[in-house]
Structure formats: C-alpha cells, structure tokens
Amino acid sequence: xxxxxxxxxxxxxxxxLTTLDEESxxxxxxxxxxxxxxxxxxxxxxxxxxSIKELTEIKGVGKATASKVREFIDTGRVEKLETLRAEFPPxxxxxxxxxxxxxxxxxxxxxxxxxxxxxxxxxxxxxxxxRDLPRMGAKSEEKIGKAIDRLGLTGKDRRTPIADAMPLAExxxxxxxxxxxxxxAAFCGSLRRMSETIGDIDITVxxxxxxxxxxxxxxxSEVHEIVVSGDTKTSFLTQQGLQIDVRVVAxxxxxxxxxxFTGSKAHNIALRQRAIDRGWLLNEYGLITKLDxxxxxxxxxxxxxxxxxxxxxxALGLSFIPAPMRESTGxxxxxxxxxxxxxxxxxxxxDIRGDLHYHTDRxxxxxxxxxxxxxxxxxxxxxxxxxTDHGEDxxxxxxNAEEMLEHREVIAKIQHDHPDMTLLWxxxxxxxxxGGLDYDDDFRALFDYTVASVHSHxxxxxxKQTERLVAAIADPTVDSIGHLTGRYIGxxxxxxxxxxxxxxxxxxxxxxLEINGSLNRLDAASDVVRRAVERGVKLVINTDxxxxxxxxxxxYGVLTAQRGWxxxxxxxxxxxxxxxxxxxxxxxxx
Numbered sequence: 001x002x003x004x005x006x007x008x009x010x011x012x013x014x015x016x017l018t019t020l021d022e023e024s025x026x027x028x029x030x031x032x033x034x035x036x037x038x039x040x041x042x043x044x045x046x047x048x049x050x051s052i053k054e055l056t057e058i059k060g061v062g063k064a065t066a067s068k069v070r071e072f073i074d075t076g077r078v079e080k081l082e083t084l085r086a087e088f089p090p091x092x093x094x095x096x097x098x099x100x101x102x103x104x105x106x107x108x109x110x111x112x113x114x115x116x117x118x119x120x121x122x123x124x125x126x127x128x129x130x131r132d133l134p135r136m137g138a139k140s141e142e143k144i145g146k147a148i149d150r151l152g153l154t155g156k157d158r159r160t161p162i163a164d165a166m167p168l169a170e171x172x173x174x175x176x177x178x179x180x181x182x183x184x185a186a187f188c189g190s191l192r193r194m195s196e197t198i199g200d201i202d203i204t205v206x207x208x209x210x211x212x213x214x215x216x217x218x219x220x221s222e223v224h225e226i227v228v229s230g231d232t233k234t235s236f237l238t239q240q241g242l243q244i245d246v247r248v249v250a251x252x253x254x255x256x257x258x259x260x261f262t263g264s265k266a267h268n269i270a271l272r273q274r275a276i277d278r279g280w281l282l283n284e285y286g287l288i289t290k291l292d293x294x295x296x297x298x299x300x301x302x303x304x305x306x307x308x309x310x311x312x313x314x315a316l317g318l319s320f321i322p323a324p325m326r327e328s329t330g331x332x333x334x335x336x337x338x339x340x341x342x343x344x345x346x347x348x349x350x351d352i353r354g355d356l357h358y359h360t361d362r363x364x365x366x367x368x369x370x371x372x373x374x375x376x377x378x379x380x381x382x383x384x385x386x387x388t389d390h391g392e393d394x395x396x397x398x399x400n401a402e403e404m405l406e407h408r409e410v411i412a413k414i415q416h417d418h419p420d421m422t423l424l425w426x427x428x429x430x431x432x433x434x435g436g437l438d439y440d441d442d443f444r445a446l447f448d449y450t451v452a453s454v455h456s457h458x459x460x461x462x463x464k465q466t467e468r469l470v471a472a473i474a475d476p477t478v479d480s481i482g483h484l485t486g487r488y489i490g491x492x493x494x495x496x497x498x499x500x501x502x503x504x505x506x507x508x509x510x511x512x513l514e515i516n517g518s519l520n521r522l523d524a525a526s527d528v529v530r531r532a533v534e535r536g537v538k539l540v541i542n543t544d545x546x547x548x549x550x551x552x553x554x555x556y557g558v559l560t561a562q563r564g565w566x567x568x569x570x571x572x573x574x575x576x577x578x579x580x581x582x583x584x585x586x587x588x589x590x
Contacts, residue, residue, distance in 0.1 A: 002073050003178075004040070004048060005171045006221065010072050010081065011037040011065075013239075017084035020093060023103045035060035036069070038367055041549040048073055076221040090240040091117040097491045099147050100140055108133055122148055143459070150493040159197035160242050161490030163519035166191065166556075168222065169201050172244070179216060181209040183251045188261035194324040194559045196489050196522060200243040202261045206254035213248045253285050255308035260284035266328030267321075274316050274332070280304060287312050319343040324526070324563035345567040347541070349558045351574040354384035355551075357428065357451045357482055357514060357542035362389040362407045364397030367547040370410050371417075376548045378418050383577050386449040387411055388426035391438030394455055398430070401443055422577050424448035428482060433457040433464075435471025437478070444477035449584060451514065451542075453482035458495055465495040466502060473505045476588055480512040480540050483523040491520070499528055503535050510587040512538040512572050515564075517557025518550075529564025539571045 002010075015033045019025045039060030040047060047055060055066035068078050095106055095118065109115040112133060113124050121144070124130050130141040169187035176185040182205055186192070189202040207213050210232045217234040218226065222244070228235035232248045249257045260268060260283065275282040281290050286306025305311035310320045318332065319340035325331040334342040359366040360373045366389065377385045389407065390398040399407065408425045415423045426449040429437045437444060437452060444450065452472045460468070472478055484502075485494025506513050513532050516523050521544070524532070532539060541557040543550055561571065568574045572583060 002048070002076060002221070003171065003174060004046070005167070005174060007048075007069055007072055008037055008041065009167060009171060010078060010221075011040075011069075014068070014078070014081055014084070016096070017081070017088050017093065020088050020096060020103045020106065021084060023107060025103075032062055032065055036062065036065040038547060038549075040069075041547070042368070042372075072221075076219075085239060089116075094118060094240075095121060097151065098144060099492050100144050105133070105135065118148060147493065151490060158241075159199060159490070160240070161520075162191065162194070162196055162198065162522070163489060164240070165198050165201055165242065166519055168238070168242075168244075169203065172201075172203055172220070172222075172246070175216065175220070176203070176205050176213060176246075179207070179212055181207045181212050183207065184254050186258050188258055189263060192262050192323045193264065193326055194522075194526065194556070194563050196525065200245060203244065203246045204254065204257045204261055205246060205248045206251040206257075207248050208251065210248035213246070217246050249284075251307070252303075253306050255310075255312060256282075256286040256306040257284045259309045259312055262323050262326065264327050267326040267332070270328055270332050271312075271316065274318075278316070282312070287315055322346065322559075322562050324559050325565065327563075342565065342567075345569070347558055347561045347566045347568045347571050347574065349555055351568045351571070352382075352541065352554060352558065353576065354382045354386070354573045354580070355543050355545070355554065356386040356388070356424075356426075356449060356480065356540050356573055357516070357544045358385060358387050358426075359389055359428070359544070359546045360387060362387075362399055362403070362410075363428075363546065364390065364394075365546055370407075371414055372548050373545070374414050374418060374421075374423065376551055378421055380551060382421055384422040384424065384573075384580060386424040386426040386451075388428045388449070388451050391427050391429045393430040393432065393438045394428075398438070401439055422581070426450055428453055429472075429478065430455050431468055431472045433460065433468060435468040435475075437472060437475060441477065444475075447477065449479050450477055451480045451482040452478045454484075454486040454495055458486065458492070460495070462496045462498060466498045469497060469502050470505045473502070473509050473511050478511055479584060479587070480514050481506065482514045482542070483516040483518075483521045483544070484513065484528065485523055485525075487523055488520045489522065494523065499531060503528075503532055503537055506532070506537045507535055510538070512540040515539060515541045515557045515561050515566075517541060517543050517553035517555070517560070519553070519556055522556065522560045526560050526563035529561060529566055533564060533566050533570060536570070539566055540573050541571055542573075 011033055015030055018030050022029055039058045043058050052066045052070050055061050055069055056063050068080060072078050095101055113129055115121050115124055125141055125145040130136055130144060131138045169191055173185045173187055176182050184206040187201060187203050190198045191201055205213050214234050222238050223236045224239045225237045227237060235243060235245045237243055272282045275287060279290055281288050287304045288301040291301055305315040313320050318335040321331050321335050355377060360370045361368060392398045392400045411423050411425050425447060427447050429450050429452040431452050431454050487494030513524055515529060541561055543553040545551055572580060
C-alpha cells in the first residue's frame with residue numbers, strides 16, 4: 001500500500017510535469033496540486049483511508065486532485081501522470097533544471113529545433129541556434145551553455161542531485177521497515193555520506209525472509225525497468241533513469257553490510273588494512289578471524305563483530321565514525337586518538353536549541369502562519385527562534401518597513417503563548433550587487449536578529465562577488481550569512497567567490513556562516529564548512545523553512561556539518577538562550 005510520502009512524491013512529479021504541460025508554474029492546475037500537497041502535509045491525521053469526499057474536506061484539496069490521490073493509493077498509478085510521463089520523458093523534463101530555460105522556452109525548443117535532451121540543447125548552443133528563437137538572444141544562449149557546463153549535465157557519469165535522491169531513498173526504507181520479515185533497513189553509499197550528487201542508490205535490508213522484500217521491490221510504483229532480479233538482490237531503474245540496488249542480508253550481517261556499502265572505497269580500504277594488521281579479515285559479512293593455512297577443512301572463522309557498525313569500529317579500536325565523515329580525509333586517525341576528541345565533540349541533532357532562518361506567510365513565498373510555524377518549533381523543543389521573513393528588496397516576496405513593524409506586533413502577541421521559547425523578530429536581508437542591504441541603517445538595527453543572503457546578480461566576477469559578501473559581513477546589523485553561494489544543487493550554480501577572503505571577513509567581524517539544511521542548497525557546502533571549522537568561524541545550522549512540513553531539514557544540515565567536521569560548540573544554535581543572546585548583543589557592539 002502507498003504511504004503518505006509516496007502520495008506526496010506523486011504530487012511532486014505531477015506538479016513538475018504539469019508545469020511543463022501548462023507552460024507556467026502559476027497555472028490553475030499547478031497551483032491546485034501545490035495547494036493539495038500543502039493541505040495533505042499539514043493535515044494532522046492519517047488520510048490514506050479517506051474517501052474522495054473526505055479528502056476534499058482537507059484544506060486545499062479539490063475534487064480532481066482528491067480523485068488522483070485516491071487512484072494512486074488504490075492502484076499505485078495515476079492515468080494522468082502516465083500520460084504526462086509519455087509526453088515529457090525524463091531526458092526532456094531534465095532540461096527544466098537549467099536556468100533560463102522555462103517551460104514555454106522548452107516547448108518552443110522542442111517544436112522549432114527538435115531539442116529533446118541535454119545533448120541536443122548543447123549542440124544547438126554550439127551551433128548558435130538558440131539565439132534566433134523568440135525571447136532569446138546571444139546573451140541568453142551563452143548563459144544556457146555556461147549553465148550546462150557548470151551543472152555537469154553532460155557526460156557518461158551523470159549524477160542525481162541529493163534533493164531528488166534522498167526523498168526516494170527514505171520512502172523505500174520506510175516501506176521495507178513496514179514488512180513483517182524485516183528487522184532493519186538503511187540507504188547506503190554516497191547518499192548516506194551526504195554527497196551533493198549521487199550515481200545510484202544502495203539500500204541494505206536485514207530480513208529473516210528475503211522473498212517478501214524482493215516482491216515488494218518489484219511492486220513499487222517507482223519501478224520503470226527491472227535490471228537485476230534475484231533472490232536477495234533486485235536492481236531497477238526509475239522513470240528518471242536512476243538505478244536503485246536493493247540487497248537483503250541476514251540480520252546478523254546487517255552492520256557489516258551497511259558499513260561496506262556505505263563506503264567510501266578509500267575508507268573501507270583503510271578499515272580492512274586495520275583489520276589485517278590485527279590478523280583479521282573485514283568484508284560485507286563481518287569482521288572475522290583469519291584461518292591459518294594448516295587449519296582443518298571444516299574449521300570456521302570466528303566472527304568478531306558483524307551485527308552493528310559500532311561493534312566493528314569498536315573491535316578495530318576506533319570510535320564510531322558517522323557516515324558523512326567517511327571520506328578517508330583523516331577520520332580514521334581522529335577516531336583512533338585517545339579520547340577521540342574530534343569525534344566526541346562532533347555536532348549532533350540533539351544539540352540544536354533553535355532555528356535562526358525561518359519564514360512565515362509574511363514572506364511572499366511562505367505558506368504557513370506565524371502561529372503555525374512557531375507551534376511546530378515549540379513542539380520540537382526549541383529554546384529560541386528567529387523569524388526572518390524577507391526584506392523589502394526581494395521582488396514579490398519582501399515586506400516594507402511598515403509591514404515589518406506590523407509583523408513585529410504579531411510575533412510579540414504570539415510570544416505570550418510560548419513563555420518557554422524566545423521569539424526573535426528578524427529578517428532575511430538581501431545582499432545587493434555591491435553589498436547593499438534592505439532598509440536604512442537605523443531600521444535594520446531594530447531587528448533582533450538578521451541573516452543576509454544572496455538572491456540575485458549571479459553572473460558577477462569572483463572579485464565582485466567576494467567584495468559584495470565582505471561588504472555585507474562588515475555591516476554591524478548582520479548576524480549571519482545565509483546560503484553562502486545561493487546555489488540550487490543540480491539546478492543553479494552558486495556565485496563564485498574567494499572562500500578564504502570571505503572566511504577571514506566572517507572571523508574578523510564575528511559573523512556566523514549558515515549551513516542551510518534544504519537539500520536543494522546544503523550551502524555552505526561541507527568542504528567550505530571544514531575550512532571554516534579550521535579557522536574558528538562561527539557556524540549556524542538552519543532549516544530556511546517556509547512551511548510547517550520543512551523542519552526536518554535540520555537533520556540534513558547537521559549531517560552536512562558533520563561532513564565538514566563541525567564541533568558542537570562552534571555552532572551558535574547549540575548554545576543556551578543566555579549565551580546565544582549575549583553573543584548577538586556583543587558582536588553587534590564590537
């Protein structure tokens with residue numbers, strides 16, 4: 001049976017393909033699907049068993065969408081979606097990722113130039129054919145060509161953005177865990193290590209009977225083509241061409257298999273060498289003793305550890321190494337140290353005390369009220385929360401000074417309902433082309449907390465981009481820099497900057513660097529985080545949530561911070577309220 005996540009994923013695909021079909025993300029049908037998805041996400045009860053009539057009683061869900069939801073739950077398919085998939089195959093739909101290629105332009109390219117995939121588009125750019133299309137030109141053509149190269153959309157080793165891969169992997173794991181014979185399940189590989197893009201998805205399932213698991217895999221709605229079908233392994237391709245490998249192992253081998261298939265290759269080699277140094281062997285079945293050459297034929301090696309990853313690391317004399325760190329960049333040496341301080345001090349999800357980049361419907365792109373957003377933060381146990389709706393310079397989504405003052409009054413009233421949480425009236429300021437910020441200096445100084453971010457002017461030189469960031473960092477009203485490069489992984493390249501200069505400025509002016517937990521961003525990237533850690537730059541992990549359903553992003557932000565070796569005390573939103581508020585005050589006064 002479909003899960004709620006499966007249904008929401010179906011609606012996501014329906015939204016994306018309908019946008020192409022209707023040639024606009026603002027069409028009635030697209031907005032209807034989006035509203036329905038938001039309504040279902042926000043509904044507090046299990047709606048999988050609802051009738052069409054009951055579904056329409058949920059806010060935002062119309063009859064047509066309710067019918068499709070019911071059709072998917074009952075059959076695993078939606079006729080309308082199948083029709084759209086045939087009209088817009090994955091290699092064509094992928095073109096919508098490229099900046100400057102909107103749905104109208106995309107359909108025009110197909111009609112006029114027979115462009116059906118990235119290779120066709122790249123060839124058309126090389127032959128200077130794009131510039132002759134309506135609403136295009138030489139400059140637009142040049143930008144499209146650069147975007148194709150920077151996004152890595154060509155070549156044999158095609159990669160899938162983590163934002164596309166992670167939700168699918170999580171849905172599959174959730175489905176397998178619901179099977180009676182399954183004792184555990186986990187996605188592995190580069191996805192578990194929080195790589196920004198992945199080649200395929202590896203899932204390891206521990207089960208007492210592999211048959212039902214393999215049957216469940218083959219029955220999934222995501223299956224487009226079965227590549228391998230066996231008793232304990234099934235590989236399939238999704239509609240988008242992403243390969244999923246599902247392996248079933250005995251429960252006693254789950255830890256070893258998960259460790260092995262998580263990698264990285266270099267990390268595994270180092271672990272195996274450590275085992276060999278102790279006279280043992282390490283493989284996907286466990287850490288075992290090595291038999292002597294003169295051992296009897298019926299002798300069995302002793303299993304030292306296999307059920308859990310932690311037991312294997314412990315047997316090898318290492319602290320447990322979180323998956324995002326397993327890239328053979330010194331983590332094994334760090335885990336072997338006396339007390340393993342790097343590992344022991346690493347940021348954990350449980351350390352987070354608040355969220356400091358948080359939107360409500362005061363922002364044009366926000367979709368939940370202040371009360372709703374504050375309540376879900378309270379339910380998560382946050383001690384403080386900075387509500388940072390968009391500043392006035394962001395077209396459509398921003399608020400002018402008068403509206404922001406009214407917003408402050410709303411926040412103040414809601415504060416009374418949450419005496420155990422400190423609510424901060426904040427703002428996400430826009431960093432202009434030369435580093436200018438929204439509002440005048442005196443008004444910006446009124447905010448309790450600010451995050452300054454790049455939302456425009458992505459085509460400037462490295463020097464100019466660096467200068468604009470440093471100018472914003474130097475402003476005394478700025479507390480943190482949000483999503484450093486403004487990138488959308490696999491969809492929009494971020495600005496190019498001199499990272500060392502920016503980190504030096506952050507350190508000098510005591511401004512925090514955000515790790516944005518949105519899977520589309522994960523910005524600052526983990527390699528930048530590690531450089532920031534080495535310099536002592538303060539960090540902050542935020543969700544950048546615009547809806548109550550998005551607070552789970554904090555987990556991804558923490559994992560990205562772990563990949564960058566961030567210690568908890570360097571992350572300002574792990575501090576208690578008094579310490580955090582004292583820092584905000586002191587760094588503004590310095």
